[in-house]
Amino acid sequence: xxxxxxxxxxxxxxxxxxxxxxxxxxxxxxxxxxxxxxxxxxxxxxxxxxxxxxxxxxxxxxxxxxxxxxxxxxxxxxxxxxxxxxxxxxxxxxxxxxxxxxxxxxxxxxxxxxxxxxxxxxxxxxxxxxxxxxxxxxxxxxxxxxxxxxxxxxxxxxxxxxxxxxxxxxxxxxxxxxxxxxxxxxxxxxxxxxxxxxxxxxxxxxxxxxxxxxxxxxxxxxxxxxxxxxxxxxxxxxxxxxxxxxxxxxxxxxxxxxxxxxxxxxxxxxxx
Numbered sequence: 335x336x337x338x339x340x341x342x343x344x345x346x347x348x349x350x351x352x353x354x355x356x357x358x359x360x361x362x363x364x365x366x367x368x369x370x371x372x373x374x375x376x377x378x379x380x381x382x383x384x385x386x387x388x389x390x391x392x393x394x395x396x397x398x399x400x401x402x403x404x405x406x407x408x409x410x411x412x413x414x415x416x417x418x419x420x421x422x423x424x425x426x427x428x429x430x431x432x433x434x435x436x437x438x439x440x441x442x443x444x445x446x447x448x449x450x451x452x453x454x455x456x457x458x459x460x461x462x463x464x465x466x467x468x469x470x471x472x473x474x475x476x477x478x479x480x481x482x483x484x485x486x487x488x489x490x491x492x493x494x495x496x497x498x499x500x501x502x503x504x505x506x507x508x509x510x511x512x513x514x515x516x517x518x519x520x521x522x523x524x525x526x527x528x529x530x531x532x533x534x535x536x537x538x539x540x541x542x543x544x545x546x547x548x549x550x551x552x553x554x555x556x557x558x559x560x561x562x563x564x565x566x567x568x569x570x571x572x573x574x575x576x577x578x579x580x581x582x583x584x585x586x587x588x589x590x591x592x593x594x595x596x597x598x599x600x601x602x603x604x605x606x
Contacts, residue, residue: 340468344388351428359420367419367606371433373406374601378444380476381436382413384469385429392421403440403476412602419606426604434599435466436473441600442593443477446574450581454588457482457567461591470594482589490517494541507533518567524551531560537587542570548583 371385379400386396394417400406412433415422447456458474458481460467471481483489492506500506503519503526510517511534518537519530524547530538540548548568555561567587568580580588 356424377600378440380440380473388429437600439473440477443479447478457589459591461595493520
């Protein structure tokens with residue numbers, strides 16, 4: 335199994351920004367300074383551990399004031415960094431980029447989680463920027479959501495394009511069951527949801543169903559005594575304006591791609 339090496343990834347992020355050297359910071363005299371990173375707005379903090387590791391790559395000392403998953407208000411200190419001025423400024427943008435992005439994801443996730451029942455879980459999707467998936471999904475979890483699949487090797491998920499290539503939904507499910515006990519199926523109709531439930535799907539994703547279509551599908555599954563045998567996931571076109579209605583349908587999971595693919599970073603800054 336592939337093990338994610340966050341330190342290696344953070345080294346790559348920093349190297350990407352530095353290139354052959356920070357020629358501006360090289361102009362500075364060797365001087366030890368103390369700086370702080372502050373938030374300019376209300377937010378859920380996420381990524382402080384990784385920001386700390388970035389500064390530590392340049393042998394800076396870091397004291398975390400606001401832990402991952404905690405709330406912060408405007409002008410509150412998130413972390414304090416002490417070290418060589420040039421080294422701190424070299425790390426500044428890389429650390430802030432990751433910290434503001436992850437905090438934006440956590441904050442957006444948290445706002446959506448507040449709008450749905452506690453029994454309904456908010457899931458991330460694979461709609462993430464290449465190279466940032468691990469950090470994006472960590473941020474979702476820090477905001478109160480769930481990661482879902484991190485990679486394609488974690489669970490079978492039969493989607494529309496798989497069905498288009500693989501002959502039929504029934505064929506792919508039968509083939510899946512020969513090797514895997516747990517699998518998810520994406521459906522676009524109540525009839526296919528019933529088929530997937532009868533065939534033993536673990537999770538059924540109701541793709542682009544309206545809240546009323548979901549309620550109708552749940553009613554049909556209940557009549558056929560299939561509802562309690564599967565988890566139901568609502569996905570597609572769900573946002574802050576309509577997520578409450580989806581939460582009222584009775585689904586077990588709501589997945590929202592925008593929390594990772596349309597990120598609004600939190601405004602933060604490093605002050606000397």
